[in-house]
Amino acid sequence: MARTAGIVVIGDEILSGKFADENAAFLIRELRQLGVDLRRITVIPDELDDIADTVARFAARFDLVFTSGGVGPTHDDVTIAGIAQGFGVAVHRHPELEAKVRGYWGAALADANLRLADVPEGAELVYGSDPTWPVPAFRNIYILPGVPALFRRKFAAIADRFRAAPITIARVFASADEGVLAPSLDAVVAAFADVKLGSYPRFDEREFKVILTLEGHDAARVSAAWAALVERLGALVVKTEAPAAAG
Amino acid sequence: MARTAGIVVIGDEILSGKFADENAAFLIRELRQLGVDLRRITVIPDELDDIADTVARFAARFDLVFTSGGVGPTHDDVTIAGIAQGFGVAVHRHPELEAKVRGYWGAALADANLRLADVPEGAELVYGSDPTWPVPAFRNIYILPGVPALFRRKFAAIADRFRAAPITIARVFASADEGVLAPSLDAVVAAFADVKLGSYPRFDEREFKVILTLEGHDAARVSAAWAALVERLGALVVKTEAPAAAG
Numbered sequence: 001m002a003r004t005a006g007i008v009v010i011g012d013e014i015l016s017g018k019f020a021d022e023n024a025a026f027l028i029r030e031l032r033q034l035g036v037d038l039r040r041i042t043v044i045p046d047e048l049d050d051i052a053d054t055v056a057r058f059a060a061r062f063d064l065v066f067t068s069g070g071v072g073p074t075h076d077d078v079t080i081a082g083i084a085q086g087f088g089v090a091v092h093r094h095p096e097l098e099a100k101v102r103g104y105w106g107a108a109l110a111d112a113n114l115r116l117a118d119v120p121e122g123a124e125l126v127y128g129s130d131p132t133w134p135v136p137a138f139r140n141i142y143i144l145p146g147v148p149a150l151f152r153r154k155f156a157a158i159a160d161r162f163r164a165a166p167i168t169i170a171r172v173f174a175s176a177d178e179g180v181l182a183p184s185l186d187a188v189v190a191a192f193a194d195v196k197l198g199s200y201p202r203f204d205e206r207e208f209k210v211i212l213t214l215e216g217h218d219a220a221r222v223s224a225a226w227a228a229l230v231e232r233l234g235a236l237v238v239k240t241e242a243p244a245a246a247g
Numbered sequence: 248m249a250r251t252a253g254i255v256v257i258g259d260e261i262l263s264g265k266f267a268d269e270n271a272a273f274l275i276r277e278l279r280q281l282g283v284d285l286r287r288i289t290v291i292p293d294e295l296d297d298i299a300d301t302v303a304r305f306a307a308r309f310d311l312v313f314t315s316g317g318v319g320p321t322h323d324d325v326t327i328a329g330i331a332q333g334f335g336v337a338v339h340r341h342p343e344l345e346a347k348v349r350g351y352w353g354a355a356l357a358d359a360n361l362r363l364a365d366v367p368e369g370a371e372l373v374y375g376s377d378p379t380w381p382v383p384a385f386r387n388i389y390i391l392p393g394v395p396a397l398f399r400r401k402f403a404a405i406a407d408r409f410r411a412a413p414i415t416i417a418r419v420f421a422s423a424d425e426g427v428l429a430p431s432l433d434a435v436v437a438a439f440a441d442v443k444l445g446s447y448p449r450f451d452e453r454e455f456k457v458i459l460t461l462e463g464h465d466a467a468r469v470s471a472a473w474a475a476l477v478e479r480l481g482a483l484v485v486k487t488e489a490p491a492a493a494g
Contacts, residue, residue: 012443012445013445013447013460014275014288015275015285015286015287015288016275016279016285016414016462016493017275017276017279017494018416018445018447018460019447020272021272025267025268028261028262028263028264029264032263032264038262038263039262039291039292040262040289040290040291040292041261041262041288041289041290042287042288042289042290043287043288043289044286044287045286045287072425072446072448073424073425073426073429074425074428074429074432074446075429075432075433075436075444075446076444076445076446105426108424109426110424110426110427110429111426111429112425112426112427112429112430113424113426147448147449147450149450149451150450167263169265177320177355177357177360178319178320178321178359179320179352179356179357179358179359179360180357180359181321182320182321182322182357182358182359183359185321185322186322189322196259197322197323198259198260198265198323199319199321199322199323200260200265200266201319201394202394203394203396203397204396213260213265215263246263
């Protein structure tokens with residue numbers, strides 16, 4: 001089964017260049033290995049209306065949505081409120097999370113920390129392989145923290161539930177300009193509509209001018225498209241990489 | 248004058264992890280130095296309808312829009328057609344670009360290369376500091392190539408026209424949890440609505456627990472907010488960085 005996904009990165013700090021994105025870059029690789037088709041990444045500010053609108057669109061469009069950031073006890077942590085607004089539900093203090101927050105901070109608990117127990121009403125808690133702290137999921141939206149070490153740990157705990165049909169990829173390195181290759185590529189695309197053919201010119205390589213990639217969930221079709229492309233390009237092929245699992 | 252911007256990265260190759268994004272990361276830094284407020288980055292597939300819809304939304308919402316990728320002679324280069332569709336105009340072969348394409352390839356010209364002379368009807372050509380090859384601009388959308396070396400070179404040639412009021416940033420490093428800091432942050436946010444206050448917990452530092460940033464286009468207001476925050480946090484301040492030009 002093919003599954004689609006979208007990533008919403010909530011963070012002024014990324015847009016302003018104060019921190020480089022690590023979470024989308026990490027999730028690109030993880031989803032690829034899981035066989036999930038990532039269809040969109042959007043980085044937006046810490047703003048309620050924008051979060052509400054963006055997550056509602058993503059949730060309607062993709063099978064899986066992952067948010068990064070904007071969860072925490074301070075004024076700029078508005079992801080939970082944004083998701084709630086996007087679906088017209090209230091923000092709800094989850095008793096199970098509240099118990100965890102109180103247990104974690106003990107006597108040092110500040111009032112603001114209790115915001116970490118808030119979820120959009122109707123959210124479920126997904127523990128995966130980590131019994132200590134769950135990931136809140138509202139409908140098909142998995143709500144992950146922005147701090148990269150936490151983001152990675154939490155995603156790793158729940159990753160297995162997203163596994164889909166693996167992606168197969170093959171590569172062909174060609175010695176001609178894209179303009180020369182174009183008619184051959186068009187012919188392969190027409191014959192193999194279910195195989196994605198990418199064409200990437202490179203100007204800093206001596207050995208080849210263009211990297212061509214063929215990929216899809218059906219390994220046999222990727223193999224057939226690869227064979228057809230190699231045959232069509234003939235002497236323009238510098239080297240090839242046979243179909244293999246992506247990731 | 249404050250100016251807003253959005254970046255649309257068009258590229259299956261980024262979403263699938265075949266290549267890491269370099270262009271958005273580069274543009275984040277450049278726009279910051281120019282004083283432009285980057286408000287959104289979206290990475291989408293090489294798909295006509297998605298490009299059309301996305302660029303139309305961005306163009307209506309931000310002062311400046313930059314697209315990366317999807318320009319070239321092959322089947323997966325559909326950015327020009329996507330922008331044209333988004334605004335209900337035709338794709339037009341620009342005579343000035345066509346002359347450049349023919350001059351560049353000479354006798355080696357493949358038919359497909361002429362697609363590099365196509366623009367959405369009504370686009371203008373922006374040369375900036377590079378007389379050899381212009382950047383097509385349609386309304387407020389600047390159309391840049393996906394190959395990172397070209398993207399950087401072309402943006403550098405036209406960057407000066409985007410210069411806006413510089414951004415000033417100050418930093419405060421605090422020794423307490425975000426939950427403890429939250430009430431103080433709320434007070435500063437309430438008093439300085441025009442200064443953006445960011446709060447970023449870090450779990451791998453010994454010296455401090457949270458990095459706080461204050462930034463805005465009005466240096467005097469950033470300074471005042473910084474002084475107010477430092478005073479309010481008192482002994483929780485480990486170190487500070489005085490207001491300075493961002494970038």
